[in-house]
Amino acid sequence: MATNSSNGATKQPPMPSPLRFSKFFQSNMRILVTGGAGFIGSHLVDKLMENEKNEVIVADNYFTGSKDNLKRWIGHPRFELIRHDVTEQLLIEVDQIYHLACPASPIFYKYNPVKTIKTNVIGTLNMLGLAKRVGARILLTSTSEVYGDPLVHPQPESYWGNVNPIGVRSCYDEGKRVAETLMFDYHRQHGIEIRIARIFNTYGPRMNIDDGRVVSNFIAQAIRGEPLTVQVPGTQTRSFCYVSDMVDGLIRLMEGENTGPINIGNPGEFTMIELAENVKELINPKVQINMVENTPDDPRQRKPDITKAKELLRWEPKVKLYDGLPLMEEDFRQRLGVPKSN
Numbered sequence: 001m002a003t004n005s006s007n008g009a010t011k012q013p014p015m016p017s018p019l020r021f022s023k024f025f026q027s028n029m030r031i032l033v034t035g036g037a038g039f040i041g042s043h044l045v046d047k048l049m050e051n052e053k054n055e056v057i058v059a060d061n062y063f064t065g066s067k068d069n070l071k072r073w074i075g076h077p078r079f080e081l082i083r084h085d086v087t088e089q090l091l092i093e094v095d096q097i098y099h100l101a102c103p104a105s106p107i108f109y110k111y112n113p114v115k116t117i118k119t120n121v122i123g124t125l126n127m128l129g130l131a132k133r134v135g136a137r138i139l140l141t142s143t144s145e146v147y148g149d150p151l152v153h154p155q156p157e158s159y160w161g162n163v164n165p166i167g168v169r170s171c172y173d174e175g176k177r178v179a180e181t182l183m184f185d186y187h188r189q190h191g192i193e194i195r196i197a198r199i200f201n202t203y204g205p206r207m208n209i210d211d212g213r214v215v216s217n218f219i220a221q222a223i224r225g226e227p228l229t230v231q232v233p234g235t236q237t238r239s240f241c242y243v244s245d246m247v248d249g250l251i252r253l254m255e256g257e258n259t260g261p262i263n264i265g266n267p268g269e270f271t272m273i274e275l276a277e278n279v280k281e282l283i284n285p286k287v288q289i290n291m292v293e294n295t296p297d298d299p300r301q302r303k304p305d306i307t308k309a310k311e312l313l314r315w316e317p318k319v320k321l322y323d324g325l326p327l328m329e330e331d332f333r334q335r336l337g338v339p340k341s342n
């Protein structure tokens with residue numbers, strides 16, 4: 001209550017402790033995001049935090065993610081960040097689980113392949129165990145890599161894939177395939193509510209500058225004035241989805257009635273030479289394009305069939321590659337400290 005001081009000025013009461021709000025805060029939905037300090041995870045957290053009825057908990061071991069991606073939420077009463085490796089049990093009470101934890105860039109998932117398998121298999125088992133204990137709905141971010149080097153093009157969800165089980169990419173591809181199997185076995189055996197998204201190549205601000213994936217590589221190279229490294233033959237294709245579209249698709253899948261698997265991706269298909277030419281034209285027309293060696297088992301073509309996402313989720317991507325690349329350029333220039341010269 002305001003009081004009058006001797007000189008007649010009104011004295012304001014002290015500010016309440018910010019903890020006062022968190023003490024009495026009651027969310028309608030408590031949501032766990034594993035891998036929430038990573039690229040897609042942190043954008044998902046931003047979107048979930050927009051809803052004042054959500055309380056968001058991130059569990060991440062910071063292998064490829066960073067607290068920096070979440071700095072705007074640290075200290076917020078509806079947000080909690082836990083350093084946690086999903087290969088260990090996690091005992092908390094939540095209503096929904098977005099299970100993203102897993103390195104996604106080939107150079108990182110190949111770095112410690114046994115750990116990648118453990119993350120996919122033991123990590124997914126642990127999160128399913130948590131979902132079972134507390135009755136939470138769980139969404140797995142699977143991947144287009146479950147189709148391997150696809151012999152069907154574009155890839156519908158009904159395609160079983162063409163995966164090398166003993167190759168250098170298998171820790172990720174087969175790891176995700178087992179994770180999908182575990183999701184369906186928990187669903188059938190224990191009645192767990194599951195959702196599976198098969199994510200196709202996604203790009204956008206906050207990707208690690210040295211992430212190693214193609215879009216971040218080309219943009220960083222163009223800004224630094226280094227040659228763009230197109231891995232041979234350069235005619236291999238990918239279809240790139242902007243991260244805001246991806247987050248929208250994931251939330252629609254979680255909130256909808258379909259288990260999936262559902263492809264979420266942008267069907268606009270480009271060869272790696274075309275991508276390099278686009279980046280060159282948009283960011284640095286003087287930069288060279290060099291052909292370099294490739295890695296084993298690189299899929300030759302990839303494009304999602306998104307009929308199911310359109311019909312069941314009423315979802316389709318909005319951002320074209322040509323519009324998304326400049327948004328990413330802006331973020332990379334800021335982080336690299338290289339302003340655009342006119």
Ligand SMILES: NC(=O)c1ccc[n+]([C@@H]2O[C@H](COP(=O)([O-])OP(=O)(O)OC[C@H]3O[C@@H](n4cnc5c(N)ncnc54)[C@H](O)[C@@H]3O)[C@@H](O)[C@H]2O)c1
Nearest residue numbers: 035037038039040061062063064065085086102104201202
């Ligand atoms: N970005 C894409 O193009 C793409 C495509 C297909 C699938 N996905 C899937 O989406 C998810 C997120 O991908 P991203 O691009 O944001 O990758 P990312 O590497 O930026 O994020 C992954 C996050 O998981 C964390 N993590 C890794 N292992 C962990 C563990 N054992 N315990 C706890 N945390 C762990 C990392 O520290 C990081 O924060 C992954 O599951 C990935 O397989 C991504």
Ligand SMILES: O=c1ccn([C@@H]2O[C@H](COP(=O)(O)OP(=O)(O)O[C@H]3OC[C@@H](O)[C@H](O)[C@H]3O)[C@@H](O)[C@H]2O)c(=O)[nH]1
Nearest residue numbers: 104105106143145201213214217229230231236272298
């Ligand atoms: O500098 C580079 C990097 C990559 N590439 C090529 O670009 C293509 C895409 O490679 P990336 O490393 O970005 O990603 P990939 O498509 O191979 O794998 C991705 O697929 C889907 C997700 O599960 C993961 O994010 C990741 O595994 C490949 O053909 C690769 O050979 C280049 O030409 N130059």
